[in-house]
Amino acid sequence: MNAIKFESEIIEIINISSSVKHLKISTPEDFNFIPGQYISIILEKDKNKIRRPYSIASSQNEKGYVELCIKIIKEGILTPTIAMLKKGDRFEVLGPLGNFIINNESVNKSIILISTGTGVGPFRSMVKSLLENNFKERIILITGYKNEEEAIYDSEFKSLAEKYKNFSYYSILSNPKDPDSKKGHVQNLIESHFSDFPAGSDYYLCGLKDMINS
Secondary structure (H helix, E strand, O other), rough: OOOOOEEEEEEEEOOOOOOOOEEEOOOOOOOOOEEEEEEEEEEEEEEEEEEEEEOOOOOOOOEEEEEEEEEEOOOOOHHHHHHHHOOOOOOEEHHHHHOOOHHHHHHHEEEEEEEEEHHHHHHHHHHHHHOOOOOOEEEEEEEEEOOHHHHOOOHHHHHHHHHHOOOEEEEOOOOOOOOOOEEOOOOHHHHHHHHOOOOOOOOEEEEEEEHHHO
16 A cells, blocks of 8 residues: 555543554545554644654554554653643644555464554554454454553453453453452563464564563
């Protein structure tokens, strides 16, 4: 799919944690993307146009808009500006872009998705799109968050796991506020659930470099 540049408007902003914003922004009705791809937001800062990429977190079946999951970093190049945006604000967008997608070889395989933090954004797009399009193989999503507040989309993934028998969701907190919560990293979840992973599965990883390297 070829990238296009268009003007977008913020339809909705939801603070899903103290540092993460969920943005719903408009797209042309014929805008199409492959789950896992991203768009680039172009905003003016200090009289210069700054462009930064953000993964699409919505299903490919939705039309007229996409959803983004953006972590606001105080010292970031563009996210402090994004944090000040409000409903109705307009800006330029370029997309879709990127090759982090479910490849054709995975169509008839089980899929294991492993992420940390906002790295779950593109996986939200993949999971929703695959399930809505009647993907028959197993999908296992493993996520790691810092604490309960940072566990974005947690209730949504739990609901999907109840609705679809071929989807499993496991999450863990590295620094939970509740002393009774299980503490650990995604690596611990992989070790404890590895025997449940179907043989020949394809794996996709998205998140912090330390997790990816480990």
